[in-house]
Amino acid sequence: MSVKVLHAGLLTTIQDTGRFGSQKYGVIVSGAMDSYSSRLANILVGNNEHEATFEITLYGTTLEFNEDTLMAITGGDFQATLDGVIVPLWRPIVVKKESILKFNSAIKGSRAYIAFAGGIDTPLTLGSKSTYLRANIGGFKGRAIQKGDIIPIGKTDKELIRRLEKNDINWSINFNELICFKQDMVIRMLKGTEFDRFDKVNKQTLLQNAYTLTVQSDRMGYRLDGPPISMAEKFELLSEGVTFGTIQIPPNGQPIILMADRQTTGGYPKIGQVITADLPSLAQLQPTAQIRFKEVTLEEAETIFVENELAINNIKTGIHYKLFH
Amino acid sequence: MPNQQIKANMKPLGDSALIVQLGEGIDPKIHEMVKNLSELLTKHPFDGFIEYVPAYNNMTVYYNPYIVHISQKDERTAFEKVCVHMNRLINQIHINTNEKGRLVSIPVCYGGEFGPDLESVAKYHQITPEEVVRIHTESECLVYMLGFAPGFPFMGGMNPLIATPRKETPRLSIKPGSVGIAGKQTGIYSLETPGGWQIIGRTPLSLFLPDQSPPTLLKAGDRIQFTPISSSDYIKYKEMG
Numbered sequence: 344m345s346v347k348v349l350h351a352g353l354l355t356t357i358q359d360t361g362r363f364g365s366q367k368y369g370v371i372v373s374g375a376m377d378s379y380s381s382r383l384a385n386i387l388v389g390n391n392e393h394e395a396t397f398e399i400t401l402y403g404t405t406l407e408f409n410e411d412t413l414m415a416i417t418g419g420d421f422q423a424t425l426d427g428v429i430v431p432l433w434r435p436i437v438v439k440k441e442s443i444l445k446f447n448s449a450i451k452g453s454r455a456y457i458a459f460a461g462g463i464d465t466p467l468t469l470g471s472k473s474t475y476l477r478a479n480i481g482g483f484k485g486r487a488i489q490k491g492d493i494i495p496i497g498k499t500d501k502e503l504i505r506r507l508e509k510n511d512i513n514w515s516i517n518f519n520e521l522i523c524f525k526q527d528m529v530i531r532m533l534k535g536t537e538f539d540r541f542d543k544v545n546k547q548t549l550l551q552n553a554y555t556l557t558v559q560s561d562r563m564g565y566r567l568d569g570p571p572i573s574m575a576e577k578f579e580l581l582s583e584g585v586t587f588g589t590i591q592i593p594p595n596g597q598p599i600i601l602m603a604d605r606q607t608t609g610g611y612p613k614i615g616q617v618i619t620a621d622l623p624s625l626a627q628l629q630p631t632a633q634i635r636f637k638e639v640t641l642e643e644a645e646t647i648f649v650e651n652e653l654a655i656n657n658i659k660t661g662i663h664y665k666l667f668h
Numbered sequence: 669m670p671n672q673q674i675k676a677n678m679k680p681l682g683d684s685a686l687i688v689q690l691g692e693g694i695d696p697k698i699h700e701m702v703k704n705l706s707e708l709l710t711k712h713p714f715d716g717f718i719e720y721v722p723a724y725n726n727m728t729v730y731y732n733p734y735i736v737h738i739s740q741k742d743e744r745t746a747f748e749k750v751c752v753h754m755n756r757l758i759n760q761i762h763i764n765t766n767e768k769g770r771l772v773s774i775p776v777c778y779g780g781e782f783g784p785d786l787e788s789v790a791k792y793h794q795i796t797p798e799e800v801v802r803i804h805t806e807s808e809c810l811v812y813m814l815g816f817a818p819g820f821p822f823m824g825g826m827n828p829l830i831a832t833p834r835k836e837t838p839r840l841s842i843k844p845g846s847v848g849i850a851g852k853q854t855g856i857y858s859l860e861t862p863g864g865w866q867i868i869g870r871t872p873l874s875l876f877l878p879d880q881s882p883p884t885l886l887k888a889g890d891r892i893q894f895t896p897i898s899s900s901d902y903i904k905y906k907e908m909g
Contacts, residue, residue: 364718367814368884368887369815468879469878477861480878533683582813583724584687584726584727585681606815616681616683618683645683652734
């Protein structure tokens with residue numbers, strides 16, 4: 344089974360939930376920007392939730408299927424059509440051979456995910472299928488998908504397709520508690536490791552103003568624009584580990600939030616850290632979106648993390664029952 | 669013997685990672701502690717542990733707080749539980765000063781098109797380019813950590829006589845293998861990336877080897893000896909792969 348790329352779109356890459364274990368070698372994690380949507384797309388087609396999906400950015404991408412299969416689309420709403428008819432999101436879809444799936448432009452969110460039953464059949468590099476563009480590894484030939492590519496898809500459970508075709512699917516999952524698609528958002532953060540190196544005025548600047556997501560933002564980092572933040576005293580920070588959601592203050596005072604393709608280490612002061620549970624919503628912001636930061640405690644952040652994992656587990660149990668019973 | 673003297677400080681890096689601080693500055697002794705702790709953590713991971721990243725004087729430990737939470741059900745936060753585990757390992761740190769890291773020789777073709785900043789580095793210090801090469805190749809450097817790009821070594825131990833500030837305007841693209849100086853540090857670019865280091869030469873060796881395990885030529889703890897080679901040797905190395 345495979346899908347043929349008729350239009351590449353702006354930036355469509357193959358991503359799983361990340362390349363872990365090689366950061367000590369300087370190899371970045373990569374992976375889906377909105378990991379909740381990617382995991383849920385896989386769950387909807389009966390895959391392992393950490394399987395790779397297509398991550399489609401803002402607009403474009405047209406695919407042709409060369410066999411009957413099962414897929415699910417999650418994340419942003421790009422008004423995707425299947426043979427000209429709008430496709431429902433957040434549920435499994437049976438696709439017939441030669442069907443054409445076309446993504447238009449995002450009316451909600453900024454990243455859409457497609458999972459195919461059986462997964463994407465590209466090789467693992469350092470344990471992951473995620474595309475790392477700068478190093479040309481992972482994904483399809485280490486690059487974004489291009490027109491004319493034929494992407495191999497894993498084997499589909501034919502019996503499952505037949506069964507789902509018979510019982511009309513009239514349900515979808517509720518993602519509202521996990522991901523927010525508002526473009527004017529309160530993002531919850533923890534104190535960063537250098538938070539207390541900033542004086543009261545500068546801490547308040549970050550926590551009391553809205554910051555705009557600039558067009559210079561990408562999978563590597565979100566560059567924000569707003570009242571600049573400065574440090575009373577300059578100090579030299581040696582490079583050390585950073586992570587997804589680290590909020591750094593570079594010399595120009597405009598915050599940068601590190602995203603999926605961040606470098607493994609950084610040397611700018613870290614004023615804050617976006618809580619893991621808010622990263623998927625952050626990943627769905629479009630350029631010009633407004634962000635306000637709200638400080639929470641580590642206890643709160645951990646509690647929300649655990650609640651969200653339990654919610655995903657519940658969805659998984661429910662879907663598994665619907666697909667296989 | 670077990671070291672009870674180590675004062676480690678742990679601070680959360682968000683809700684899924686923490687930084688274990690083992691000292692300050694760039695110091696081979698602290699580096700030994702970081703290395704030893706890395707080995708201990710590899711041997712004794714905890715449920716929910718994902719990976720670690722060693723740095724000059726600390727180590728970042730990445731974990732899944734949900735798995736930490738379900739593996740030890742009590743009132744403590746996942747952060748506190750991971751701290752307890754790390755403290756137990758820190759108490760077992762042995763510093764073995766006799767054990768030296770592997771010595772790796774890095775052939776470098778200095779100057780010319782491979783080292784466009786060699787002349788300006790020499791001028792900055794009012795010495796000749798040959799002296800810069802001599803100083804750069806005469807002392808051993810220590811790889812403290814890999815970061816910035818896959819296989820990019822952050823090294824200490826370069827003779828401070830050739831310490832040179834970064835370029836005011838970074839280059840948009842630097843070829844892999846380029847050997848550079850930034851302040852007191854020396855490093856080798858592993859991928860084609862933008863960068864602001866002063867480029868004095870280039871090695872024909874590949875630093876990032878994605879099909880091998882580990883995927884890098886160098887690792888933290890390696891001792892590096894730079895060896896000057898001619899441009900014809902550089903080409904020969906390249907041809908041999």
